[in-house]
Amino acid sequence: MKLAVAGATGVVGTHVVDVARERGHEVVALARSVGVDLTSGAGLVERLAGVDAVVDVTSTASQRRAVAEAFFGGVTTNLIDAGQRAGVGHHVALSIVGIDDVPSGYYRGKLLQERLLAAGAQPWSVLRATQFHEFAEQALHFAAVGPFSFVPRMLSQPVAAREVAEALVDLAEAGPSGRVPDLAGPERLDVPSLSRRVVRARGLGRRVVGVRLPGAAGRAMRSGALTPGSDGPRGRTTFAEWLASTS
Structure with missing residues (x-):
């Protein structure tokens, strides 16, 4: 199978590339370095020639709606349009557990992505996953002042990025499946406490301060809205195991 990966250099994208190649698939990266602009669509049709499925794990740093x-x-519109023109038979996208219940600008963007796929003519699959184990370390830099890191108080059920990648490649191999059951990690944990564990393991010398985000979004995050509300697939790797393997 020939797979095109949008966001191939990101946290999950690098694992998608590795997993796909380990399984014997040909991988095509969709990136500016090879003449592709996902935001304008430039170079997409040519790059998608002969591709069986697109796996979209792109992201943006902005939280503004x-x-x-x-x-x-x-990006989604361009991938769908170019995919149809190139004869791509399947579009696989990664989304986020619980985004219907958290009024965040970033999550509104992800919901739009899901709606466009559902309304489009190209066969599709969507996997929603919880935050990755890496999120606890990334949170140290969201709001940092001197030695202090202000980390949002929220409940998470973090999952290994490698396991998310495996699930995405599974979907690409299985064929169009619509929205599949949510994927989460094996434990429900508080993010500031996870960030403190990262600081100790890495010897970063930072002081983590848990902060209550304001408004409905903050309340939803603290209540566990970004964790799965029903049974579904669960990752194998615990946060402690991931931290030990990366320290």
Whole structure:
């Protein structure tokens, strides 16, 4: 199978590339370095020639709704249009558990992505996953002042990025499946406590301060809205195991 990966250099994208190649698939990266602009669509049709499935794990750093919707809406539309023109038979996208219940600008962008796929003519699959184990370390840099890291108080059920990648390649191999059951990690944990564990394991010398995000989004995150509300597949790797393997 020939797979095209959008976001191939990101946290999950690098694992998608590795997993796909380990299974004997040919991988095509969709990146500016090879003449592809996902936001404009330039170079996409040519790069997708002969591709069986696209795996989209792109992301944007902005939390603003207008920016997130413009990014995910534009990239998804371009991938669908170019995919149809190139004869790609399957579009696989990664989304996030619980985004219906958290009024965040970034999540509104992801919801738009899901709607565009569902309304489009190209066969599709969507996997929602929880935050990755790496999120606890990334959170140290969201709001940092001197030695202090202000980390949002929220419940998470973190999952290994490698296991998310495996699930995405599974979907690409299985064929169009619509929205599949949510994937989460094996444990429900508090993010500031996870960030403190990262600081100790890495010897970073930072002081983590848990902060309550304001409004409905903050309340939803603290209540566990970003964790699965029903049974579904669960990752194998615990946070402790991931931390030990990366320290």
